[in-house]
Amino acid sequence: NAGVTQTPKFQVLKTGQSMTLQCAQDMNHEYMSWYRQDPGMGLRLIHYSVGAGITDQGEVPNGYNVSRSTTEDFPLRLLSAAPSQTSVYFCASSYLYTGVEAFFGQGTRLTVV
Amino acid sequence: DQQVKQNSPSLSVQEGRISILNCDYTNSMFDYFLWYKKYPAEGPTFLISISSIKDKNEDGRFTVFLNKSAKHLSLHIVPSQPGDSAVYFCAATPMIYNQGGKLIFGQGTELSVKP
Numbered sequence: 001n002a003g004v005t006q007t008p009k010f011q012v013l014k015t016g017q018s019m020t021l022q023c024a025q026d027m028n029h030e031y032m033s034w035y036r037q038d039p040g041m042g043l044r045l046i047h048y049s050v051g052a053g054i055t056d057q058g059e060v061p062n063g064y065n066v067s068r069s070t071t072e073d074f075p076l077r078l079l080s081a082a083p084s085q086t087s088v089y090f091c092a093s094s095y096l097y098t099g100v101e102a103f104f105g106q107g108t109r110l111t112v113v
Numbered sequence: 114d115q116q117v118k119q120n121s122p123s124l125s126v127q128e129g130r131i132s133i134l135n136c137d138y139t140n141s142m143f144d145y146f147l148w149y150k151k152y153p154a155e156g157p158t159f160l161i162s163i164s165s166i167k168d169k170n171e172d173g174r175f176t177v178f179l180n181k182s183a184k185h186l187s188l189h190i191v192p193s194q195p196g197d198s199a200v201y202f203c204a205a206t207p208m209i210y211n212q213g214g215k216l217i218f219g220q221g222t223e224l225s226v227k228p
Contacts, residue, residue: 033216035218040220041220042117042219043202043204043218048215058215090157102147103159104156104157105156106156107154107155107156
């Protein structure tokens with residue numbers, strides 16, 4: 001089992017560019033989410049999905065789009081990158097109910113210049 | 114408004130001693146709490162959890178205590194080992210329909226265990 005796989009691991013973008021961070025899980029989890037980690041801020045929830053075709057906003061959704069067309073994949077799109085989006089991004093997945101232990105990917109370190 | 118707070122950014126402990134990491138929350142809807150451990154350049158990994166119907170949960174060297182009236186939980190590591198050096202995140206979630214995976218994290222505490 002690969003668990004939660006994120007690509008790319010590192011990315012440098014110029015201000016205004018767009019890109020998609022990929023996330024895939026092979027555990028048949030209903031719930032998937034995206035977090036960003038910034039120094040002194042912990043992990044903050046960007047967007048989440050409780051199943052294919054269903055997404056919702058988290059704490060810091062502005063500047064990001066998501067879609068969930070399959071159970072396995074949950075890509076995060078940056079429409080027009082800004083320096084404030086420089087961060088480490090983590091994708092996570094879990095079952096909806098029991099234990100709610102979330103499994104995290106290795107992270108994507110994004111720098112916007 | 115930070116719903117989950119870890120007020121100590123860092124903690125240094127001698128090997129073999131107890132490490133105590135603290136976490137406070139404000140949202141009364143939270144009824145499931147988790148601790149995650151994170152090494153540099155890796156994703157967080159689940160450590161231990163507790164539901165609001167309990168006040169203590171143990172797993173080997175790790176024990177989590179929950180004080181609902183004070184909205185406070187703590188993680189005890191006994192004995193501490195150098196391999197425990199990492200950032201520890203406290204997280205909380207309400208166990209209701211469609212919200213079970215929605216984790217709200219604290220800022221993290223960096224634990225350093227010195228040999």
